[in-house]
Amino acid sequence: MPDTPRTAPVAGPDAPVVREAQPAHAYDATAKQKAGAKLARIPVKVQNDGPALKKPEWIRVKAGSSSTRFYEIKDILRANKLVTVCEEASCPNIGECFGHGTATFMIM
Numbered sequence: 001m002p003d004t005p006r007t008a009p010v011a012g013p014d015a016p017v018v019r020e021a022q023p024a025h026a027y028d029a030t031a032k033q034k035a036g037a038k039l040a041r042i043p044v045k046v047q048n049d050g051p052a053l054k055k056p057e058w059i060r061v062k063a064g065s066s067s068t069r070f071y072e073i074k075d076i077l078r079a080n081k082l083v084t085v086c087e088e089a090s091c092p093n094i095g096e097c098f099g100h101g102t103a104t105f106m107i108m
Contacts, residue, residue, distance in 0.1 A: 069100070
């Protein structure tokens with residue numbers, strides 16, 4: 001039996017983005033999984049009890065603003081082809097961290 005790596009390579013900033021569910025044989029571990037593609041891989045399925053309620057506008061926060069360092073940090077990351085834990089996890093607080101000049105990396 002050939003040795004196979006136990007972990008898949010991390011999706012980089014130039015990696016393809018998959019937004020729709022794929023069959024198991026077509027799964028690409030190097031692609032960023034979003035939306036239906038990400039949810040389809042969860043073994044426990046949630047039953048839809050009706051239409052989803054929309055969140056109020058006051059609860060939504062813009063990821064970055066011109067008064068913070070958000071876009072400066074994002075430009076530095078893209079220039080160096082780096083991806084943060086926050087970006088991979090689609091963290092809702094990314095604007096707060098990047099805005100203060102902080103980025104979190106997982107070094108393996």
